[in-house]
Amino acid sequence: MATSYMDYSSPSAQFTYDLSNNTFYKKDNQNYINVLSIKQLNTLRNTSLLDIYLSTGNVIEPHIHQNASELVYCISGAAVVSLINPFTKELRNFPIQPGQVANVPQGWWHYEIA
Template sequence: MKSDMDYTSSTVQFTYDLKDNVLFRKDAQNLINELSIQQLNTLANVSLLDIRLSTANVVEPHYHQNATELIFCISGSVTVSLINPFTHELRHFPITPGQVTNVPQGWWHYLVATMDNTHLLAIFNAPIPEFILGSDILRLTPSNIMAHTYCLDEKKVQEALAPIKKPVIIGPPNDCKQQPPRKPEIHVRLADTSPQHQVAPQGDYNYTHEYPGFSFNPYQVQD
């Protein structure tokens, strides 16, 4: 196997502690550590994210322009949702410890934790995982373009998007001030909402979780 790495060099690296490279930290229960060739120079074409989430926290909608992503559940449970660009279906894949979901390169997707202490590894076939975030698309596209393109009220667009001042990554943000408090239900709408195109959750799982005052169901379809 040919490699440009000089394995006799004093700078060659074989081990790394992921907690030394925090990509994003919302709080102690919701954070992402990153490992790429920038931290471990012997990695070549592989990298990973070490993800920890608590119930109803979301790794925001995004896509990876340079890599396929394999999501492995270590503990807890998560629903991986993605849009199939060929069928225009929004698919939901609940996974629990020992299970994986594969997200092809360039596919729009997001993750919703359905249990506390959820721990995931996201593995990429690229030396550095690149991504384009939904929050960046929303905050960096001029509101007048959004309003004009989709026939929306520009003032309402500005008001709705004004709180998004930086990448979200794990949402909702700690400073979220929705009044009155909203139930953390994840509403989804398929590209085609006719009954024959609605895709049921995969597997025999019950992911409706009851909490004081509300229930959480990541599969609820908005009417």
């Protein structure tokens, strides 16, 4: 169970996890998402990680994370990360390529297109 305080010297502190053990969504063998959060890695705190495999033209539909920010890191190919700023209602599109990241603040609607 997740806790707001983590004793990093505790024997129950988890520092590694195999993302392939936690498929969140699978459309087919080319398009799937593995997820990592505090539920899988108790030392992670309020950050989540999505390991997303998308072929060109596929979309991660608009969604929101109430309890964590999201950092989108492109390893290969390219993607457009789109955010809706909740304060200005502005839609922002951020194209990213390998080695680039986009940060999605906690509580912001967003989606990604490969």
